[in-house]
Amino acid sequence: MxxxxxxxxxxxxxxxxxxxxxxxxxxxxxxxxxxxxxxxKSNLEADANKLPVLERIDTLPFLEQYVHEVAAQQPGYDPRTPVCAPKTLAVDAITYHEPQDGSFYSLLKARKDRPVSPPIFTDQHSVLCYEEWGITKVWDYCLPISGRKDEPHCSEADRMDLLHGDDDDNEWLDSICYASVLHMLLIDVYEEIRALGRKPAVLYGTLLGAVRNESIIPYTEDADIGYQQDQTSAHDLWDLKMALWAKGYHMFYSTLWRVCVSPTHPLASQLYNSKLPLINLTYAVPYVDLYLMEPESFGSDVYWSIDEIRNNRLVYDAKVVPYSHVRINGREFDTVRDVKEFLRREYGDEYMEPIPR
Incomplete structure (x- = not known):
């Protein structure tokens, strides 16, 4: 019923x-x-009109004519298709936080036979020419870059490898290692964080590669850097974003703060892959993940919270500071004090054994 x-x-x-x-x-x-x-996002949009005035490439004669001539050489080019070149940063005007002699950027500046030139964007990629648009975007303002991840070709990939290419050499473009671009990103972002007093530390997969082989893991998708907060900053990491922007990097927030190569980077024309669609770039380009590291007091004890750490556990103060050191491609980086314990808790007792791919 x-x-x-x-x-x-x-x-x-x-x-x-x-x-x-x-x-x-x-x-x-x-x-x-x-x-x-x-x-x-609100902070970024509010300050989008405060972009620093940066020195750009302005020695290229007849830029507009050059852009169309280069674009016309691409297969299937239609003269009605939008075409443009971004305002590439002048490498001579950029200040880098590393030794002046024999460094990556001093060698780049010395390449008089191959001066820096801007990439040429057509069709859907033409939006990459507009910085005011890009500063409020996330993945869709990252320069489309692809790269190899196979061993042994990329087992000892280094940013120095990026100095051997040519804008018009498609064979070289196909041989770029993902880890070479990651190595460049890692050093530039790490050094900028350190210059701003935020005490960087390599973590997770980047730390794992350093412990295993003192290199970047060839098949990894990103580099991992921890940072400490600056309580005096008016906008969370805005100073870091602008410092990286001035070097040709795009820093954006997507669940974490992340950094990728922007269209204005001095090497953009060599790294740019015109075949990659903008709509599929999420986690599909070389990038850096930034992880906030914060001490928390519980009575007389201090523990650290670290973004994305397994099981959201807290790490005892003595396990984190003072920092210890590891080497990647011959360069020293700071990291947590107890490296073995950190990696064991993150990846298990067999963390030294690579997982077959």
Whole structure:
């Protein structure tokens, strides 16, 4: 025997109210989860008109004519297709935090036979010419870059490998190692964080590669750097974003702060892969993940919280500081004090054994 009509109506009304309550709770949760993202985006949009005035390449004669001549050499070029070149940064005007003699950028500046030139963007990629648009974007303002991840070709990949290429050498473009670009990103981002007093430390996969082989793991997708907070900064990491922007890097917030190569980088024309679509660049280009490291006091004890750490565990103070050191491609980097314990907790007792791919 069925329920009386009044009970059926009351039950249905109860279900409707329950559904509404669940919907409201989900909306509140969504707002809470995305609040930080919205806040970061709001900060960026508010300051988009405060981009520093940077020195650009301005010695290339007849730039507009050059752009169209280069574009016309591409297969299937249509003169009605949008075409442009970004305002590539002048490498001679950039200040890098490394020794002046024999370094990567001093060698790049010395390449008089192959001066820096801008990449040429056509069709959907033409939006990459607009920095004011790009500063508020996430993955879609990263320079489309591809690279090899196979061993042994990329087992000892180094940023110095990037100095041997040519803008028009497609064979060289196909031989670029992902890890070579990551090595360049790692050093530049790490040194900029250190210059700003935020005490960088290599973590996770980057630390794992350093311990295993003192190199970047060839098949890894990113580099991992921890940083400590500067409580005096008006905008969270805005100073770092602008410092990296001035070197040709795009820093953006997507669940974490991340950094990729921007279209204005001095090596953009050599690294750019015109075959990659912009809509599929999420986690598909070389990038750096930045992880906030914060000490927290519990009575007389101090523990550290580190973004993305396994099981959200807290790490005892003596396991983190003072920092220890590891080497990557002959260069020293700071990291957590107890490296073995950190890697064992993250990757298991067999962390020294690479997982077959």
């Amino acid at each position: 069925g329920l009386p009509r009044q009970l059926l109506v009351a039950r249905n009304q109860w279900f409707v109210k329950l559904a509404l309550v669940c919907f409201v709770l989900l909306m509140l949760l969504s707002v809470s989860v995305n609040w930080e993202v919205l806040q970061q």
